[in-house]
Amino acid sequence: MEPLIRLINISRVYQVGEEQVFALKNISLNIYPNEFVAIMGPSGSGKSTLMNIIGCLDTPTSGEYYLKGENVSDMDDNELAEIRNKEIGFVFQMYNLLPRANALKNVELPLVYAGVSKAQRIAKARQALIDVGLEDRMTHKPNELSGGQRQRVAIARALVNQPSIILADEPTGNLDSKSGAEILNLFHHLWEKGNTIVLVTHEKEIAQKAQRIIRLRDGLIEGEEYT
């Protein structure tokens, strides 16, 4: 099967003063459609950098990245924005919702940049909110929602464009264990429905929920296992 994500010898180097810091060192990795992958590692292991590169927020210093067979590693800012809009759905630890916009408006946001008409935008955003179980919270603003509900809004926003991958960076890091478990179940449910999910975490119990765990340390892949 053709991999959805193909990373070949990816390196990311930061210039800190005189020194060159390798956040990622020659990483090669394939992720296939409808996989549920956890990227695990302690802080400083390079997992955030890896996620930024997979999510097209950052580009590698060297190496090649193919997303759905397309070379993403040498695209410019605008092309990357287009890829993020169509192919990637982000879920962040801090939710990253627009504070002044209600749930529906937040979920509509990717569709605005995709140029979808207003009527369709509302219909799709509604459906996405129903899918995450927030049909009665559509007009609430983020500060009127609980942490778990906010993260559901963020997941709905990630889903609304039907992206190829959902990228979640410590999605339960800010939640109590009960809401955290609910969110993880939601991811599991989304995976069962055919989505490809990449989850970044430093907690082992959370990583166990995934189908495949990739361990990162000091910018290298330390090991890989299937649960």
Next chain:
Amino acid sequence: MRILTEIVESIKISLDSIRANKLRSFLATLGVVIGISFVVLMGWAISGLDKALMDSINLIGEDMLYIDKWDWSGGKSWKEVRNRKSITLRQANQLISELTLAEIAVPGATFWGANAKSEGIDFTGIIVYGTTADYSLLPSGEVEKGRFFTKFEEQLNKKVVVLGHKVVSSLFPETDPIGKIIKLEGYEFEVIGVMKKQGTMLLDFVDDRIYIPLGSFMQLFGGTHTRNISIGIKAGNLDRMDDVREEARGIMRRIRNLKPWQEDDFSINETKAFEEIVSTFRLYVWGIGLGMTVLSFIVGIIGIMNVMFVSVTERTKEIGIRKSVGAKNRSILLQFLVESSTLCLVGALTSIFVCSILVFATANILPKFVPATAFLQKFLPFEFVLYATIVAIFVGILAGLLPAMRASRIDPIESLRYE
């Protein structure tokens, strides 16, 4: 389609943020509000001036030439004009009889500050105008009530008078003046008519005049050889103006015994003189207004730029979020440009609204106390409102350019980490 969606969304976002920061937005747009106010008020003043000019031109008649010792335009030196010899009645009559191209020519003489008595009212300060029956054929010769005097009355030096519109209220505040007798410098005159209201901002004295036959005027105020007569010549057609002017000039030069190398010792006045006066006036208004406008727009641009920079910094995280869900650099640029333009536009609409009220109130109230301001219009001229709006949008784009460029270049990874 996509760009339209983004613009509409951006307008909504900016209205939201204006609402969220009312005081800040108000202070930021103050410069623009003042600038726009200058533009529309300036336009208003100029449109009033233009209206007054048009009224005056229509009153005098665009195809009229006035041959006079005095010069209207003020282009000649006052001393030179004052030392000119008066145009005598004999010279005026000779000119009128020799003119062939003009439609009509009407002589006129003025006496300022005459005394008149009517039923118990004694009024000094009347302007007496002696002329012929032909005066009623000029644009300014329209009668409202009664009639103008006839050729017959004129030739017999009858003691009849037609009152200017404002004179009526001074001499006959309550009664109908027609048929009444007034005593002008001790002589009894019968009132036979009242002129239409004609005064304009530039020529407000015409309503203070009274009209009597030229012969009677000479009997009353004398000076057959010294009193200055002006001759109004109606060309009848704008195309004939040049021919009529040259003919009149030639005849006058001959009558006044001017040698070929001598300059004219009389002036041929036209409505153009008024246009010149008004255009200098207009230049002042423009000059002052434009200076103030530019100054306040500079202040306005700085104010808005400053607020936009603050806004960009405050919303670093928002920019990161937008970029992470697929906003391109130019979408962010557009968003902030639309935001600063909306800010300016709201400022412009506010100032247009306030100025409209101000202007409407001023034009309704001020002339009651200061009659000379009657030329003021009640509404802002539409084209200036339009210019103001366009200028506001342009100023907004100008002021928002640098902050918007900074916003569009923000790195999404950095900004998502921003708290």
